[in-house]
Amino acid sequence: MLKRILLTPFQKFVKIESLAGMLLFGATIIALLWANSPFGAIYESLWQYEIGISFHTFELKKPLILWINDGLMAIFFFLIGLELKRELLIGEINTLKKAAFPFIAALGGVLIPIALYLFLNQNPDTVKGWGIPMATDIAFALAILSTLGKRVPLSLKIFLTAFAIIDDIAAVLVIAAFYSVDINWLFLLYGTLLIGLLSFLYYKRKYSLEIGLIFAVVIWFLFLKSGIHPTIAGVLLAFTIPIKRKIGIQSFSEKVGSISTNINKVSDDDDKHLLTKDEVKYVENLDDLTFDVRSPLQNLEHKLHSWIAYFILPVFAFANAGVVISTSYEFDFSLMSTIIFSLFIGKFLGVALFSYLGIKLKLTELPSGVKFKQILGIAAISGVGFTMSIFIGTLAFAGDLTSINSAKVGIIIGSIISGLLGYLILRLTSKKVK
Numbered sequence: 001m002l003k004r005i006l007l008t009p010f011q012k013f014v015k016i017e018s019l020a021g022m023l024l025f026g027a028t029i030i031a032l033l034w035a036n037s038p039f040g041a042i043y044e045s046l047w048q049y050e051i052g053i054s055f056h057t058f059e060l061k062k063p064l065i066l067w068i069n070d071g072l073m074a075i076f077f078f079l080i081g082l083e084l085k086r087e088l089l090i091g092e093i094n095t096l097k098k099a100a101f102p103f104i105a106a107l108g109g110v111l112i113p114i115a116l117y118l119f120l121n122q123n124p125d126t127v128k129g130w131g132i133p134m135a136t137d138i139a140f141a142l143a144i145l146s147t148l149g150k151r152v153p154l155s156l157k158i159f160l161t162a163f164a165i166i167d168d169i170a171a172v173l174v175i176a177a178f179y180s181v182d183i184n185w186l187f188l189l190y191g192t193l194l195i196g197l198l199s200f201l202y203y204k205r206k207y208s209l210e211i212g213l214i215f216a217v218v219i220w221f222l223f224l225k226s227g228i229h230p231t232i233a234g235v236l237l238a239f240t241i242p243i244k245r246k247i248g249i250q251s252f253s254e255k256v257g258s259i260s261t262n263i264n265k266v267s268d269d270d271d272k273h274l275l276t277k278d279e280v281k282y283v284e285n286l287d288d289l290t291f292d293v294r295s296p297l298q299n300l301e302h303k304l305h306s307w308i309a310y311f312i313l314p315v316f317a318f319a320n321a322g323v324v325i326s327t328s329y330e331f332d333f334s335l336m337s338t339i340i341f342s343l344f345i346g347k348f349l350g351v352a353l354f355s356y357l358g359i360k361l362k363l364t365e366l367p368s369g370v371k372f373k374q375i376l377g378i379a380a381i382s383g384v385g386f387t388m389s390i391f392i393g394t395l396a397f398a399g400d401l402t403s404i405n406s407a408k409v410g411i412i413i414g415s416i417i418s419g420l421l422g423y424l425i426l427r428l429t430s431k432k433v434k
Contacts, residue, residue, distance in 0.1 A: 019143075019309065019310070020139040020143070020308075020309035020310065020313055020314075021137075021139040021140040021141070021142060021143025021144070021146075022143050023309070023310060023313070023314045024137075024139055024140060024143075024313055024314055024317045024386065024387065025140070025143070026314070027314040027315075027317040027318040027321070028317050028318075028321040028386075028412070030318065031043070031317065031318045031319070031320075031321040031322035032321060032322060032323065032325075034322060035322030035323060035324050036324055036325055040322075040324055043322050044322075046064065047063060047064050047065035047068075047319050048063045048064070048065065049063065049064050050062065050063050050064075051064060051067065060221075064319070065319055065320075068315060068316055068319050068320075069316070069319075069320070069391065069394060070224060070229070070230050070231070071220075071230075072312045072315060072316065073231050073234075073312070073316060073391065074220055074230050074231045074233060074234040075234060075304070075307075075308065075312060076231075076234070076308050076312050076313065076316070077172070077231040077232070077234035077235050077238075078234035078235070078237055078238050078304070079238070079301065079304050079305065079308050080165075080168050080172065080234075080235060080238070081234060081235035081236070081237065081238025081239055082238045082241060082297055082300060082301045082304070083165060083168075083301065084165060084168065084169060084235070084238070084239075085238060085239055085241070085243065085297060086243065086297060086298070086301065087162065087165050089243055090243070091162075098162075099162070099166070100358070100363060100364045101159065101355070101358060101364035101365065101366070101367065102159055102162035102163040102165075102166055103166055104354050104355065104357075104358040104363065104364055105159075105163050105351045105354055105355045105358070105375075105378075105379075106163050106164075106166035106167045106170065106351075107354055108349075108350035108351050108352075108353055108354025108355070109134070109136065109163070109167060109347050109350045109351040109354075109379075109382050110134045110167065110170045110350070111350060112346050112347070112349050112350030112353070112354075113133035113134050113342045113343065113346030113347050113350055114130050114131070114133070114134055114342075114346075115346075116133070116341065116342045116345065116346035116349075117129070117130045117132070117133055117338055117339070117342040117346065118130055120337075120338040120341060120342065121334075121335075121338050122334060123332075123334060123335065125400075125403075126332065126334075126335045126338075126397075126403055128178075128396045128397070129335065129339070129392075129393060129396045129397060129403070129407060131171070131174045131175075131178065131179065131392045131396060132339055132342070132343075132385070132389050132392050132393050132396065132407060132411065133339060133342035133343045133346055133347065133383075133385060133389065133414070134167070134170060134171060134174065134385075134392075135167060135168075135171045135385050135387075135388030135389050135392065136163070136164045136167045136347070136381075136382045136383075136384065136385060136388075137384050137385055137386040137387045137388060137389070137415070138160075138161065138164035138165075138168075139309065139313060139387070140384045140386050140387075140415065140419065141160055141164060141381045141382065141384055142157065142160065142161070144381055144384070144419050144422060144423050145157055145160065145381070145426070147423065148423070148426055148427060148430065151426065151427070151430035151431065152374075152426060152430055153369040153370060153430075155367040155368050155369050155370055156367065156369075156370050156374055156378065158367065159367050159370065159378065160378055160381070163351075163378070163382070164382075167382075168388070171388050171392065172232065172235050174392070175229055175231065175232065175392065175395065176228065176229070176232045179229060179392065179395040179396060180227055180228045180229055180232075181227055182227045183226060183227040183228060184225060184226045184227055185226075187222045187223075187225045187226035187227075188222070188223070188226040188227075188228055190222050191219045191222035191223050191226060191233065194215055194218060194219050194222070195215075195219060195233075195236050195237065195240060197215075198211075198212065198215045198219075198237070198240045199239075199240040202240055202241070202242050203242075206246075207241075207242050207296045209300075212237075212240075212241075215237075216233075216237055219233050219236075219237060220233050220234075229395065241296050241297045241300060242295075242296045242297065243295055243296070243297040243298070244295065245292065245293055245294060245295050246291075246292035246293070247289070247292045247293055248293075249293060252289055252292075252293040255289055256286065256289060259282050259285055259286050259289070262278075262282055263279060263282050263283075266278040266279060266282075267279060313387060316387065316390075316391075317386075317387065317390075320390050320391075320394065320408070321390070321408065321412065323405045323408045323409055323412075324405070325409065329405070330402050331402065331405065331406045331409065332402055332403055332406040333406070335403060335406045335407060335410065336406045336407075336409055336410040336413075337410070338410070339389075339406075339407055339410030339411060339414055340410050340413050340414040340417070341414075342414070343383045343384075343385050343389070343410075343411065343414030343415065343418060344383050344414045344417045344418050344421075346383075347379065347380075347382045347383035347385075347418065348376075348379045348380050348382070348383060348418070348421075349379075350379075351375075351378065351379035351382050352375065352376055352379040355372075355375050355379070356372070359372070371429065373425070373429035374425075374426060374429055374430060376425050376429075377422045377423075377425035377426035377429060377430075378422065378426075379422075380418055380419075380421040380422035380425055381418060381419060381422030381423075381426075382418070382422075383414060383415065383417070383418025383419075383421075383422075384415040384418050384419045384422075385411055385414065385415055386411060386412075386415050389411045389415075390407075390408055390411055393407035393408065393411065
């Protein structure tokens with residue numbers, strides 16, 4: 001019973017991410033078909049349409065594609081930040097023993113693809129794309145695992161999730177350190193001070209979503225103008241969200257019982273439409289209790305997950321995956337092949353080799369019920385970079401349409417090959433559990 005209660009939230013997470021992966025795949029196919037159809041010009045012009053606000057001397061107008069990549073993706077990174085904080089404090093990487101195996105696997109999955117990219121790349125103009133093959137798309141990866149049903153043990157899904165979260169930490173650090181240009185330190189200082197002020201307010205006073213939203217908009221704008229990519233603001237803001245509840249579940253239960261008793265004492269008519277003054281007071285007390293018993297971090301994560309999985313990520317894929325594939329368009333085939341090999345071979349070798357060394361050196365051990373052959377399947381699937389890889393590609397080659405489109409095609413092909421190989425390995429090495 002306890003095991004079922006503990007696993008249910010994670011199983012729900014896997015279910016959401018799996019469906020998100022399928023939606024991402026569908027959005028990608030639609031984008032590719034539209035971009036290469038007779039109506040492709042409409043697709044291109046749609047994302048370049050400028051929208052925004054302006055009054056007096058202030059103006060903030062951006063093409064729709066940048067509102068998605070800088071705005072909606074900041075919300076996605078906010079969720080990543082919430083997941084990172086939860087996992088670091090109470091989750092699958094909150095102790096050295098728990099984090100050791102996915103950490104070592106993720107380290108290999110970051111270092112080897114980067115090294116392979118730098119080794120294969122012969123063009124100084126595209127060397128800045130080295131961060132593209134380091135990321136794993138957790139939604140696509142879990143979607144592939146979900147197609148295998150009960151063949152895949154839950155412990156393997158937990159390993160993949162922990163591994164991908166550590167992968168995300170590396171990607172966030174790389175974006176902050178290497179893909180931010182022309183930094184305005186004054187704006188960055190203002191934004192950082194506001195984050196510190198918000199943390200202080202949440203620590204000293206009651207958590208407030210409304211206050212947080214106001215701060216978030218201002219901080220996002222300051223990071224946007226500072227030169228640090230605004231998605232980093234999303235991660236930092238997530239770490240201000242409290243994880244602790246104001247009251248325990250036992251205290252909540254007792255106080256709810258007391259309120260229920262009081263409501264029964266003052267209420268004598270279920271058919272009336274309006275509450276009495278006393279009833280309003282008790283119902284408001286119940287609202288306050290319900291708010292206090294929830295972890296703000298858990299509550300926000302729960303509310304955002306579906307929006308991001310079912311809306312923001314598919315929209316991102318739809319806006320960014322539409323590459324025109326035609327002989328009349330110029331492609332950098334060297335860059336394309338470098339990314340394919342770095343994702344497919346680099347990720348596989350990195351995760352598999354470092355996992356093997358971690359076990360042989362007795363630094364780590366396999367998760368319960370998992371065979372090393374299945375780790376090889378995860379190593380292959382980790383080459384499905386898609387969302388984060390495309391995002392890093394747009395940052396690395398900003399303004400260079402040929403390199404961006406070449407990178408996108410390389411990412412899509414590399415991800416497909418990695419996903420298919422990973423599926424086949426897991427299919428052949430995992431027996432269906434009845």
